[in-house]
Amino acid sequence: MAVLRLAGRRGTSLPGLIASRVSPELLFRLLDQLEQCVVVTGTNGKTTTSALLYSMLEDDRRPWLTNRGGANLLQGLLAALLPHVDRYGRLRVRRAVLEVDEATLPLMTAHYHPTLIVVTNVVRDQLDRYGEVDGALEMLRSGLLYPGTTLLANADDPLAASLGRERELTYYYGMEECPMDEEPRNEVRDGAFCLLCGQELRYERYIYGQLGYYSCDRGHFDRPEPHFGGRTDGVSAVTVRERGANERGEEFPVQAGVLGLYNDYNVLAAAAAARLLGRSPRQIQEGAKHYEAPLGRMQMFPGSPERILALIKNPTGANSVLRALEADERDKAVCFAINDADADGRDVSWLWDIDLEWFVSAALCQHYICAGTRALDMAVRLAYAGVDRGRIRIAAELSDLVSMTAELDVPVYVLSTYTALHPLGEHLRSDGPGLGRRIRT
Amino acid sequence: MTEGTTAERTVTLAHLFPELLNLYADQGNVAVLRRRAQARGWTLRAVPVKLGSPMDFASADMVLLGGGSDREQQIVGRELAAYREDFAAAIEAGLPVLAVCGGYQLLGRYYELQSGERVAGLGLLDVATKADKGRLIGNIAIEWTSGEGAPDVRTIVGFENHAGRTYHDYAPLGRVLKGHGNNGRDHQEGLQYKGVVGTYIHGPLLPKNPHLADHLLARALAFKGCREPLCALDDALEWSAHHAVLEMLGVKS
Numbered sequence: 133m134a135v136l137r138l139a140g141r142r143g144t145s146l147p148g149l150i151a152s153r154v155s156p157e158l159l160f161r162l163l164d165q166l167e168q169c170v171v172v173t174g175t176n177g178k179t180t181t182s183a184l185l186y187s188m189l190e191d192d193r194r195p196w197l198t199n200r201g202g203a204n205l206l207q208g209l210l211a212a213l214l215p216h217v218d219r220y221g222r223l224r225v226r227r228a229v230l231e232v233d234e235a236t237l238p239l240m241t242a243h244y245h246p247t248l249i250v251v252t253n254v255v256r257d258q259l260d261r262y263g264e265v266d267g268a269l270e271m272l273r274s275g276l277l278y279p280g281t282t283l284l285a286n287a288d289d290p291l292a293a294s295l296g297r298e299r300e301l302t303y304y305y306g307m308e309e310c311p312m313d314e315e316p317r318n319e320v321r322d323g324a325f326c327l328l329c330g331q332e333l334r335y336e337r338y339i340y341g342q343l344g345y346y347s348c349d350r351g352h353f354d355r356p357e358p359h360f361g362g363r364t365d366g367v368s369a370v371t372v373r374e375r376g377a378n379e380r381g382e383e384f385p386v387q388a389g390v391l392g393l394y395n396d397y398n399v400l401a402a403a404a405a406a407r408l409l410g411r412s413p414r415q416i417q418e419g420a421k422h423y424e425a426p427l428g429r430m431q432m433f434p435g436s437p438e439r440i441l442a443l444i445k446n447p448t449g450a451n452s453v454l455r456a457l458e459a460d461e462r463d464k465a466v467c468f469a470i471n472d473a474d475a476d477g478r479d480v481s482w483l484w485d486i487d488l489e490w491f492v493s494a495a496l497c498q499h500y501i502c503a504g505t506r507a508l509d510m511a512v513r514l515a516y517a518g519v520d521r522g523r524i525r526i527a528a529e530l531s532d533l534v535s536m537t538a539e540l541d542v543p544v545y546v547l548s549t550y551t552a553l554h555p556l557g558e559h560l561r562s563d564g565p566g567l568g569r570r571i572r573t
Numbered sequence: 574m575t576e577g578t579t580a581e582r583t584v585t586l587a588h589l590f591p592e593l594l595n596l597y598a599d600q601g602n603v604a605v606l607r608r609r610a611q612a613r614g615w616t617l618r619a620v621p622v623k624l625g626s627p628m629d630f631a632s633a634d635m636v637l638l639g640g641g642s643d644r645e646q647q648i649v650g651r652e653l654a655a656y657r658e659d660f661a662a663a664i665e666a667g668l669p670v671l672a673v674c675g676g677y678q679l680l681g682r683y684y685e686l687q688s689g690e691r692v693a694g695l696g697l698l699d700v701a702t703k704a705d706k707g708r709l710i711g712n713i714a715i716e717w718t719s720g721e722g723a724p725d726v727r728t729i730v731g732f733e734n735h736a737g738r739t740y741h742d743y744a745p746l747g748r749v750l751k752g753h754g755n756n757g758r759d760h761q762e763g764l765q766y767k768g769v770v771g772t773y774i775h776g777p778l779l780p781k782n783p784h785l786a787d788h789l790l791a792r793a794l795a796f797k798g799c800r801e802p803l804c805a806l807d808d809a810l811e812w813s814a815h816h817a818v819l820e821m822l823g824v825k826s
């Protein structure tokens with residue numbers, strides 16, 4: 133059957149799309165066969181968190197499946213399940229970690245109730261996709277109505293945490309110790325308002341974006357005490373402290389080869405979810421060691437120079453990536469590949485919500501290159517952020533990013549929107565060591 | 574420079590409710606005005622006016638009103654009603670106001686939801702907005718119908734995203750070349766009245782439209798009583814970005 137043969141292909145929703153045309157009920161028939169199903173949703177960190185969780189859960193005796201590659205709409209979920217269906221239409225693997233788009237969650241939960249839903253955060257995303265943050269929150273809320281599903285939410289994000297208000301079977305994770313700014317940065321904080329009275333929330337600590345220790349002055353709402361607390365210095369492992377039945381709780385470090393505070397949150401979320409699913413700290417530690425970054429999630433392309441590819445798709449995510457770059461004290465080159473296709477968000481206003489002024493003044497970076505259909509918008513953005521116009525170069529094609537950075541002797545960070553990610557991954561791979569430099573004509 | 578001259582060379586921008594009305598990166602407009610003022614030896618003092626804090630129109634040389642979500646605009650609409658008299662007087666006196674998207678709608682009398690319910694605006698201008706099915710979304714280019722000091726480049730480019738259809742009898746900001754504009758029907762975009770510029774165009778508005786940025790800046794300086802001409806800047810990058818949008822839309826510049 134052509135559908136099943138196609139289904140093994142990486143990072144595409146196409147086979148799922150074909151199958152969902154064949155039978156719209158097929159997805160739910162398959163989902164119903166799952167014994168355990170964890171859904172990871174939220175605006176940022178879905179792909180990394182579900183990849184981390186998958187590596188913590190998967191073992192030979194109890195196999196799990198996942199939609200690795202970020203195909204997180206209904207047809208993408210189907211594409212992830214299909215390769216595991218036997219000829220009688222039964223799933224051979226009965227446990228799944230599924231990354232699910234916020235808008236897709238209610239469509240899924242209308243017919244199927246997962247075991248556990250993890251909500252990473254709810255922040256401003258591409259505006260012309262879902263309208264507003266309020267809308268995304270509403271979709272998540274309606275996706276969580278089934279009372280038998282366990283919710284694991286980020287306590288430090290007021291919007292994600294608000295989903296657990298007066299809800300049973302809710303657990304929280306949050307940072308207890310991490311690097312923090314003395315002064316709040318100039319970041320967009322959509323969620324920094326009490327949802328009940330509209331009052332700006334008071335922050336005792338700012339972590340990043342709208343994340344922090346917050347409370348409403350009128351007493352409506354404050355940061356819930358996390359069941360899984362994280363400690364990190366931003367460089368080494370994340371220590372997870374679990375507030376268990378016994379008062380002392382349990383502590384264990386998780387080392388997962390990721391970069392940046394926002395990824396420490398992903399590690400904490402994955403470890404907390406794995407604990408709720410009954411994995412031991414030791415199994416979690418082992419699994420985290422084998423984690424490999426999915427495409428474009430701070431993915432390293434070794435070589436000379438070394439290049440690191442990171443997806444950016446909204447201001448909070450981009451700020452988080454830039455924070456991780458600031459922590460790299462070496463001189464560096466930063467490339468921005470900005471497209472404006474539907475999947476990227478056609479409106480590029482969000483580039484002006486990125487706190488580039490801070491990065492430009494705080495980080496050591498001599499080279500800026502802009503590419504993509506909106507390269508010039510990005511170049512103007514950099515100029516107004518204070519980058520010397522003479523230091524900003526434009527790459528006419530995405531492939532030129534590789535050749536333009538080939539002679540640099542500093543690490544190259546490539547920050548890319550969604551549709552530029554796959555082509556950039558291909559260009560960077562073909563330029564990698566052992567494969568020889570691409571021949572340029 | 575003496576202290577006196579430093580104070581004189583400060584232009585004050587009141588940025589209304591930036592914590593709520595920031596849906597389309599309006600801080601980008603502030604960044605552009607700040608840099609362009611700085612390049613002419615002026616200091617732009619952007620004063621964020623937060624919800625609930627007093628607003629002194631007398632000390633402002635210019636006002637920026639951005640766009641927010643429906644919920645946020647309703648909060649702001651209620652709050653601003655208290656300032657209505659002062660704001661109206663300042664507009665009549667020629668205070669430059671840049672109102673983008675939701676901010677543009679807020680200047681008017683009401684926003685009529687599809688249910689027929691009317692959310693009151695500030696009523697500063699005789700402008701009405703009605704919600705309709707389908708948002709008007711996409712890249713847009715207009716021909717600026719500038720009365721005074723018509724610049725060489727007459728096009729304004731950016732992005733629009735609004736469900737509201739706006740109607741008024743004032744001069745528009747320009748004629749739609751590609752895109753939807755005020756209501757998707759009469760080929761008009763935005764509004765110009767005295768010092769007020771209302772528009773649906775963001776992206777943000779000013780970075781790719783340096784001529785409009787300078788027009789607003791000159792207005793603010795004039796309102797302050799200073800009529801010095803603004804020297805030209807190196808805007809090669811800005812114009813490349815501007816023309817790239819025109820090209821993408823198939824509009825001849």
Ligand SMILES: [Zn+2]
Nearest residue numbers: 326329348352
């Ligand atoms: Zn409250």
